[in-house]
Amino acid sequence: MNNNTIIIATGGTGGHIFPAQALSDKLVKENFNPVLICDDRANKFLYGSLQSVKKFQISSSNLSGGIISKLQGLSLLLINILKVIFIYLKIKPGCVVGFGGYPALPSIVAAIILNIPIIMYEPNAVLGRVNKWFLRYAKVLALFMPNTTKIAEKYKNKVKIVGDLVRDELLKQAEQERIKNKKFTLLVFGGSQGAQVFSEVIPEAVKLLPPLLRKKLLIIQQARPNLVEQTIEAYKKIEVEAVIKPFFENIGELYLKADLVICRSGASTISELINFKLPAILVPFPHATDNHQYYNALYLAENATARLITQDKFKSIVLAEQLEELIESSIKLKKLKTAYDKMKTTNGTQKLFSIVQKHLKK
Numbered sequence: 001m002n003n004n005t006i007i008i009a010t011g012g013t014g015g016h017i018f019p020a021q022a023l024s025d026k027l028v029k030e031n032f033n034p035v036l037i038c039d040d041r042a043n044k045f046l047y048g049s050l051q052s053v054k055k056f057q058i059s060s061s062n063l064s065g066g067i068i069s070k071l072q073g074l075s076l077l078l079i080n081i082l083k084v085i086f087i088y089l090k091i092k093p094g095c096v097v098g099f100g101g102y103p104a105l106p107s108i109v110a111a112i113i114l115n116i117p118i119i120m121y122e123p124n125a126v127l128g129r130v131n132k133w134f135l136r137y138a139k140v141l142a143l144f145m146p147n148t149t150k151i152a153e154k155y156k157n158k159v160k161i162v163g164d165l166v167r168d169e170l171l172k173q174a175e176q177e178r179i180k181n182k183k184f185t186l187l188v189f190g191g192s193q194g195a196q197v198f199s200e201v202i203p204e205a206v207k208l209l210p211p212l213l214r215k216k217l218l219i220i221q222q223a224r225p226n227l228v229e230q231t232i233e234a235y236k237k238i239e240v241e242a243v244i245k246p247f248f249e250n251i252g253e254l255y256l257k258a259d260l261v262i263c264r265s266g267a268s269t270i271s272e273l274i275n276f277k278l279p280a281i282l283v284p285f286p287h288a289t290d291n292h293q294y295y296n297a298l299y300l301a302e303n304a305t306a307r308l309i310t311q312d313k314f315k316s317i318v319l320a321e322q323l324e325e326l327i328e329s330s331i332k333l334k335k336l337k338t339a340y341d342k343m344k345t346t347n348g349t350q351k352l353f354s355i356v357q358k359h360l361k362k
Helices: 014-029 040-045 067-091 102-113 129-137 153-158 168-174 196-207 211-215 225-237 251-257 267-276 289-302 316-328 330-342 348-358
Strands: 002-009 033-039 054-058 093-098 118-122 140-143 159-161 184-189 217-222 241-245 260-263 280-282 306-308
Touching (some): 002 014, 002 102, 014 033, 014 267, 033 067, 054 067, 093 129, 093 348, 102 118, 118 129, 129 153, 140 348, 168 251, 168 267, 184 251, 196 217, 196 225, 211 316, 225 241, 251 267, 260 316, 280 316, 289 306, 316 330
Parallel strands (some): 002 033, 002 093, 093 118, 118 140, 140 159, 217 241, 260 280, 280 306
């Protein structure tokens, strides 16, 4: 058994992968050997040490759809589990850390079969299905948010609230001074591909603002590639300065420029808003599994750091009222920002690293 080798099981979306990167960076610094097991969707999210550590890629398996689709998905899942078992037998890891999501499932099942210690990290405010199914086999369930639901009472003794796991480069940027702008800067993004509803509603909402207020605005907005030109034209028509792109690589720099953010409420976004102490209007993605984005957003809304608007109520007139109120009232905007000071932020990466150290297989 190689206690120095730690499996990081993740994949799917940034909300599962970015916390994994934070732990991987810490493990490398402490002379451990992280090994990444992920699906092909993870590749576009790999930064820092995750780009250079040993990586095993498994195919994404889908257990939804009709009978044939489910059977194909189950067959692929079994192949993935066998593949991971052989990986474990070869490298003999001391621990497996799962970051939730279906891509982590084969790594968790293989660890159960081979009796390798399992640590789970849940980045969302609703316990994910894979973590929920296999929680009985885990040594510890580490949580980002203290309000996380769907944890069975009999397993609550496994829970440790560690807080969020943030990448080093973002932590360093969050400590920098804000980049001052003459105009009120509104940052808009909607996940890895942008949100169509933002391109539809936000320009119309801005159009409803008084002309003098519109002149004070700079909008930096992520839009879907097929909606970039349409969104640019919408702001041109109402003479609002706007920068529209399908993807922004320098998100940390944009956070430093932003006065207010309109965004979805995935786990990594919530973590970044907390660390940059950014007032936000959150519009949860309504089709997220178990509606977890709504509960993520509720975590900030209940701490008075953000406004929550569900997508069915995200209309131009509603948003225009919120924007006018927050742009014109620096006091109300500042209240959202200073409310972050009351939220307990901890070094989640260090806490999770300590848990991993404690539960390494002897």
